[in-house]
Amino acid sequence: MKTNIVILIFFLLSQLGFAQSSRKMIRGQVVNDSIKVENVIVFNTNARTGTITKFEGAFEISARENDTLVFSSLLFKSKKVVITKEDIENEVIIVPLKVFPNQLREVLVERNKTKTPKINSQAEVDKKYFDDKQSSPKNTVMPNYNAIENGVDFVRLYKDVLKLLRKKNPNKKDFTSNINFTEVVMQKIHYSFFTNSLKLRDDEIKLFLVFCENDAKAQSIAKSSTNFELMDFLVGQNNEFKKITALEK
Known part of the structure; x- marks a missing residue:
């Protein structure tokens, strides 16, 4: 009987640990104040997962807390973002990218501003996401x-x-x-x-x-x-x- 109880407890703890560490699909949007954002590639460096942003920079990717997302594009500087518990819980995470100072003239650039979801202000986003030495x-x-x-x-x-x-x-x-x-x-x-x-x-x-x-x-x-x-x-x-x-x- 004691053995069965120990096995049951171990099973429950294992399931709890799995639930905490398992990845879930999160939604995000890459934004810039002046240039339309499309076709940015997004890697989860901790998992065999990658995707490409769609209309207005929207993307979905499987991730969990402490995973690192890498964003790479032609017009924008690459960026790394470490996923937090808050990101997992939010409906959408916002990732601002900076344009290369000398824009690539051969790429067609549309000057329409990207619509930013109301869940976060740009000021909050700038405080939350940061560049590191590898990103810039x-x-x-x-x-x-x-x-x-x-x-x-x-x-x-x-x-x-x-x-x-x-x-x-x-x-x-x-x-x-x-x-x-x-x-x-x-x-x-x-x-x-x-x-x-x-x-x-x-x-x-x-x-x-x-x-x-x-x-x-x-x-x-x-x-x-x-x-x-x-x-x-x-x-x-x-x-x-x-x-x-x-x-x-």
């Missing part, structure tokens, strides 16, 4: 407000990538809207693969995926590949991408 890297040797760590100018890098894409696809004008490949990658590939294996910085991840999307093999890889084949494709694309980055150092 600085080059201490050569001060440059448009640069990312180690002196790589992100705006210049984007222009060089776009120049290469135009050379490969002379009849194509829009290189950023076809996100089918990126959506597959976000479902299958963990954040650590980009940072640890490919050695990409948060600011570079979105640009790298745009670079991959416009490869002739990208769509077929996305439709029929295994995770290993997909990672092998990303490694090959990264070798070419790194050649462009090296020109900026």
